[in-house]
Amino acid sequence: MNSLVRRSARQLSLWRSYCVKHGGPEAASPGRPNYEEFIGRHQRQARCSIVVQVSSEKSYPELYNYCSRFGSILGAHHYCVRQDEALHYVLLEFATPDEAAAAIGAGVSNGDLSGVPVRSPFLWFRAAGGGRRSPKLAQANPSPQLLSLDGNRQVEQSHLLGLLRGAADIEEQVQLLHEHTRLNELGVRMRFLAALQVQQAIAGMFPAAQAQPFGSSVNGFGRMGCDLDLILRFDNDMGAKGSREAADPSRLVYHTKENLSNGRSQTQRHMECFGDMLHLFLPGVCHVRRILQARVPIIKYHHEHLDLEVDLSMSNLTGFYMSELLYMFGEMDPRVRPLTFSIRRWAQTCGLTNPSPGRWISNFSLTCLVMFFLQQLRQPILPTIGALAKAAEAGDARVTEDGINCSFARDVERLGFRSRNQSSLSELLLQFFEFYSQFDFHNRAISLNEGRPLSKPDHSAIYIVNPLEQLLNVSKNVSLEECERLRIEVRNAAWVLESEVENASPPESEGQELSWGLLNLFKHPEKAVIRPNMFFKPRMVEVSDLFEQKETTTGSNAPTTT
Ligand code: CTP
Ligand code: MG
Numbered sequence: 001m002n003s004l005v006r007r008s009a010r011q012l013s014l015w016r017s018y019c020v021k022h023g024g025p026e027a028a029s030p031g032r033p034n035y036e037e038f039i040g041r042h043q044r045q046a047r048c049s050i051v052v053q054v055s056s057e058k059s060y061p062e063l064y065n066y067c068s069r070f071g072s073i074l075g076a077h078h079y080c081v082r083q084d085e086a087l088h089y090v091l092l093e094f095a096t097p098d099e100a101a102a103a104i105g106a107g108v109s110n111g112d113l114s115g116v117p118v119r120s121p122f123l124w125f126r127a128a129g130g131g132r133r134s135p136k137l138a139q140a141n142p143s144p145q146l147l148s149l150d151g152n153r154q155v156e157q158s159h160l161l162g163l164l165r166g167a168a169d170i171e172e173q174v175q176l177l178h179e180h181t182r183l184n185e186l187g188v189r190m191r192f193l194a195a196l197q198v199q200q201a202i203a204g205m206f207p208a209a210q211a212q213p214f215g216s217s218v219n220g221f222g223r224m225g226c227d228l229d230l231i232l233r234f235d236n237d238m239g240a241k242g243s244r245e246a247a248d249p250s251r252l253v254y255h256t257k258e259n260l261s262n263g264r265s266q267t268q269r270h271m272e273c274f275g276d277m278l279h280l281f282l283p284g285v286c287h288v289r290r291i292l293q294a295r296v297p298i299i300k301y302h303h304e305h306l307d308l309e310v311d312l313s314m315s316n317l318t319g320f321y322m323s324e325l326l327y328m329f330g331e332m333d334p335r336v337r338p339l340t341f342s343i344r345r346w347a348q349t350c351g352l353t354n355p356s357p358g359r360w361i362s363n364f365s366l367t368c369l370v371m372f373f374l375q376q377l378r379q380p381i382l383p384t385i386g387a388l389a390k391a392a393e394a395g396d397a398r399v400t401e402d403g404i405n406c407s408f409a410r411d412v413e414r415l416g417f418r419s420r421n422q423s424s425l426s427e428l429l430l431q432f433f434e435f436y437s438q439f440d441f442h443n444r445a446i447s448l449n450e451g452r453p454l455s456k457p458d459h460s461a462i463y464i465v466n467p468l469e470q471l472l473n474v475s476k477n478v479s480l481e482e483c484e485r486l487r488i489e490v491r492n493a494a495w496v497l498e499s500e501v502e503n504a505s506p507p508e509s510e511g512q513e514l515s516w517g518l519l520n521l522f523k524h525p526e527k528a529v530i531r532p533n534m535f536f537k538p539r540m541v542e543v544s545d546l547f548e549q550k551e552t553t554t555g556s557n558a559p560t561t562t
Contacts, residue, residue: 034410034411035324035327035328036410038327039212039213039218042188042192042218043192043195043196044097045093045192046121046189046192046193046195047196048093048094048097048099048100049092049094049100049189049193050091050094050100050121050123051089051090051091051092051121051190051306052067052090052091052092052123052124053123053124053125054088054089054090054124054125055125057078057088057090057146057149057150059088059090059125060076060078060146063090063092064144066125067092070094070099070100070102070103070106071094071095071098071099071100071102072094072099073092073094073095074093074094074095074144075093075147076090076092076093076144076146077090077091077146077148077151077185077189078146078148078149078150078151079091079148079150079186079190080152080153081152081304082307089305090146091186091189091193093189100121103123104119104121104123105119107123116281118201118281119200120201120284121193121196121197121200122197122283122284122305147186148185148186151184151186152186152187152190152307153224154181154224154225155180155181155224160177160180160181161519163176163180164176164177164517164518164519165514165515165516167517169426169517170426170429170500170501170518171425171426173517173519174338174339174342174425174426174429175425177341177342177345177518178337178341178342181224181345182222182224182337182341183217183222183223183226184224187217187222187224187226190308191213191217191218191228191306192213194213194228194230194303194306194308194310195211195228195230196211197282197284198211198230198232198278198282199211201277201281202232202277206234208234209232209234210233211230211231211233211312212230212231212320213228213229213230214229214230214319214320214322215227215228215229215311215319215323215364216229216363217229218323218327219323219326219327219330220326220327220330221337221340221344221363221367223341223344227308227309227310228308228309228310228311229311229319229323230310230311230312231312231313231316231317231319231320232274232312232313232314233314233317235317235401267315268297270314271290271292271297271298271299271312272290272292274299274312274314275288275290275299278299279301283305284303284304284306285301285302285303285304286301286302286304287300287301287302288300288301296313296315296316296319297313297315298311298312298313299311299312299313315401317400317401317402317404317406318400318406318466318469321398321400321406321468322467322468324410325385325388325408326367326371328388328410328412329374329382331412332381332382332383332417333374333381333382333419335381335425335428336370336371336374336381336382338425339370339374339425339428339432342518343366343369343429344363344366345522346521346522347363347366347489349521349522349523350489350492352366352482352485352486353366357477358477359477359481359482360479360482361462361475361478361482361486362475365462365464365474365475368474368475369436369446370432372447372448372451372464373431373432373435373436375448375451376435376452376453377421377423379419379420380421380451381419381428382419383417383451384448384449384450385408385448385449385467386450387415388409388412388415389407389408389409389449391408391409391414392407392408392409393409393414395410396408396410404468426501426517427501429501430494430501432490433490433493433494433497436486436490437491439453440453441461441462441463441487442456443455443456444463445457445463445464445465445473446462446463446465447465448464448465449465449467449470458473460473460475460476460478461475461478461479461482461483462478462483462486463475497521500516500517500518500520
């Protein structure tokens, strides 16, 4: 019997304890926030927060004493940017937005240096005037501990490898990799503060404008150091709020400037203007680049107080709703995110992905491949997007400014989807590589809407139907050569992992260089042996199994590409 079908008692018990610890599919997370709650909670947190540059973390008690006059400080995080000439910052969270606003309002401009005085949540803590120490407030409440000390630092590669080496089995390796490389709480807070800074800067003229983070910063698939995707929205959310107001629309209508006939060039002009504004006035914003000819025009900048790369767009709301879908997928089953992290790490180490965009597969496309794999299993772990769209109710209605329908059930419970799949993470990892070793990229497109492969409508090397704009291909950029490399690498990975999964736990011998399990997937490409097809071991899952009728029905709003 092959190893995928055989389930040892040990694996079953591992699975059960895993479900207890992380919340299994049956225990679909009632108390966890949905996407909008998650976003709302972090937006409020950002409004309650300020970032103060200090000379070192030792300044914290004095900063705490000083800032306590503005309100109660709930927590503080310390971080550094630029390892070489470490600049220290403390992010302080007050109990209310008014308290943070009072602290910001009490700031003064730096008279010695030129520069337009701009209010923002980014401040610095200067030494008390004339060498005096700042008067100590009555220390009724001692300063709370810094919640994280240098909490923005990525885990050292050698430390991570050591952790993986010491794990009990591949399951634990996958978990450890996820826990130690995912974007942490401070990382999320910093990204929401960057968004708030932009929003507050333009609030005078655009009080309804919202700068909303999307992409890996908020969809739960972000790693430490990931970029911030930000969309500046001027619309009044066409969703539930719009439909409520429709019952009694206001008779007072704003006068506005006439739109240019070409919406795209208008967006480009507006973005140029915002790019200048960010560049000239916003503290921390540097290296502003305008990429206005792209399908979705963006402004890129670096935030030097947050050590963060930002991509700001003003159109393409579908990307924002796509992040909500990915967030929901990640919340549905505790295996989804750890599995995706391992696969993304593997792709990074064998050079399939690259931080700069190009003809290679992006992290987002790779994530789509993982979601599709989890949908098409004989016992699916994720529902199709078609099924989610079908279960949408009035409150789920979302339409972008271009009229693209992004309505899908936000409450997954309504779908009644329960996965009976009990595969372990190592089994799923292996199945993923096997599935794509056999996938017919030449003729088939990947549809997350249907959860099954479709006929490919054009000659793109890889075709992933964009779930919300179904006439677009998410992976249009991927060249034939890169697709071929992907096929070779998934084959290699399946080959390596098969023996690792069979062994399941680390070899007995101890040693510094001991490499086993996941570590063998993460070997540098130079070390990886490209194994031709003929040596590829026989598959353990038949292709016919993979494409068989599944236990749950797929949604009905199928893409036109069949
Ligand atoms: N997006 C999309 N369609 C694309 C590309 C991107 O809908 N063809 C959306 C997705 O929601 C994606 C987000 O835009 O998550 C941001 O894209 P990108 O920064 O490329 O990917 P991330 O998911 O943020 O991953 P990374 O950490 O590599 O930035
Ligand atoms: Mg991103």
